[in-house]
Amino acid sequence: MKREEVFNFSAGPSVLPTEVLEIAGRDILNYNGSGMSVMEMSHRSKVYLEIFESTKSKMKSVLSVPESHEVLFLQGGASLQFSMIPMNLMSELGKGKADYAVTGNFATVATKEAKKYGTINIAASSEDKNHTYIPAQSELKLSSDADYFYYCANNTIYGTEWQYIPETGSVPICCDMSSNILSKPVDVSKYGIIFAGAQKNMAPAGLTVVIIDKSLAGKEMPCTPLVMSYKTMIENDSMYNTPPCWNIYILGLVLDWLEKQGGVKGMEQIKTAKAALLYDYLDGSALFKACAEKGSRSDMNVTFRTGDEAKDEEFCKGATKLGLTNLKGHRKVGGMRASIYNAMPIEGVNKLVEFMKEFEVANRV
Numbered sequence: 023m024k025r026e027e028v029f030n031f032s033a034g035p036s037v038l039p040t041e042v043l044e045i046a047g048r049d050i051l052n053y054n055g056s057g058m059s060v061m062e063m064s065h066r067s068k069v070y071l072e073i074f075e076s077t078k079s080k081m082k083s084v085l086s087v088p089e090s091h092e093v094l095f096l097q098g099g100a101s102l103q104f105s106m107i108p109m110n111l112m113s114e115l116g117k118g119k120a121d122y123a124v125t126g127n128f129a130t131v132a133t134k135e136a137k138k139y140g141t142i143n144i145a146a147s148s149e150d151k152n153h154t155y156i157p158a159q160s161e162l163k164l165s166s167d168a169d170y171f172y173y174c175a176n177n178t179i180y181g182t183e184w185q186y187i188p189e190t191g192s193v194p195i196c197c198d199m200s201s202n203i204l205s206k207p208v209d210v211s212k213y214g215i216i217f218a219g220a221q222k223n224m225a226p227a228g229l230t231v232v233i234i235d236k237s238l239a240g241k242e243m244p245c246t247p248l249v250m251s252y253k254t255m256i257e258n259d260s261m262y263n264t265p266p267c268w269n270i271y272i273l274g275l276v277l278d279w280l281e282k283q284g285g286v287k288g289m290e291q292i293k294t295a296k297a298a299l300l301y302d303y304l305d306g307s308a309l310f311k312a313c314a315e316k317g318s319r320s321d322m323n324v325t326f327r328t329g330d331e332a333k334d335e336e337f338c339k340g341a342t343k344l345g346l347t348n349l350k351g352h353r354k355v356g357g358m359r360a361s362i363y364n365a366m367p368i369e370g371v372n373k374l375v376e377f378m379k380e381f382e383v384a385n386r387v
């Protein structure tokens with residue numbers, strides 16, 4: 023199939039803007055007259071440092087990151103943050119305490135990981151309804167003496183998204199924004215730590231962006247590996263060891279593209295329109311049903327099903343034939359999942375809805 027014939031709804035790694043790949047392709051053998059690829063240059067060279075600094079400053083500017091916070095470009099995926107956070111924010115092994123909201127798979131994994139380091143209080147869980155909703159502020163059981171509060175802003179597998187920033191008093195908030203970062207403006211000052219694996223909405227897999235309130239660094243457990251210490255990474259501008267150079271370069275190109283779409287404000291309008299197309303259709307459909315409850319639905323990962331596994335499979339097969347790929351839901355949920363990250367054009371969503379309508383007519387009971 024040709025790229026133009028495919029709309030890729032993959033949950034991650036996910037579609038990147040074609041324009042970005044074209045630029046990267048054009049420059050792959052010779053970046054900006056340097057005679058080499060970005061993959062081949064020293065991370066301490068002048069030419070690379072320019073890429074690094076400009077990407078970092080674009081990241082700060084697009085999310086209006088305040089002076090109090092630093093942007094880090096790390097490795098280890100979003101998953102490594104599941105242990106970096108407790109190791110850095112609880113100062114003594116076994117003595118720390120944190121509150122976790124368990125609203126899906128990745129928050130569950132993060133909770134398990136954190137339990138290795140300290141006492142974890144489950145502030146809320148949506149497991150009773152198979153993670154189809156987000157708990158309300160009034161349902162959060164918070165501890166005023168917690169080292170931090172943790173939640174996952176967008177649950178990639180279940181298709182739910184927090185519609186509010188939890189109020190935690192003076193307890194710092196740590197948030198996994200892997201699958202909705204850069205999809206809308208965010209008040210960074212309300213967070214202690216925001217982190218995101220790049221492969222959903224930013225760049226290829228292998229880069230994790232961390233935005234951290236610098237006052238939280240430097241209290242890590244003595245056993246914390248140096249590359250897992252926020253303090254080490256802040257002091258060395260993410261270059262204590264070799265950073266994921268190529269991915270940072272691609273992120274810079276994605277941020278240029280994002281700016282042309284109107285930044286995160288522009289992105290918010292676009293993603294709201296794209297998600298509304300799908301949810302409006304789903305809510306009126308006699309065949310398909312949205313999995314997530316109204317008021318908790320994700321604008322990035324839209325989960326839905328027919329209720330009949332064979333039909334779901336038939337739907338995914340038919341969609342793939344039309345170039346609507348990777349719509350199969352995660353095995354934990356079944357059904358379908360349309361991941362409609364920033365780089366998914368609205369045309370892709372329109373084409374998907376058209377096919378859903380056709381499929382519904384053909385399968386009318």
Ligand SMILES: *Cc1c(COP(=O)(O)O)cnc(C)c1O
Nearest residue numbers: 099100101128178198200201219
């Ligand atoms: C994909 C994803 C992860 C896991 O990311 P890795 O980079 O594979 O470790 C964690 N949290 C969320 C919300 C995700 O979507």
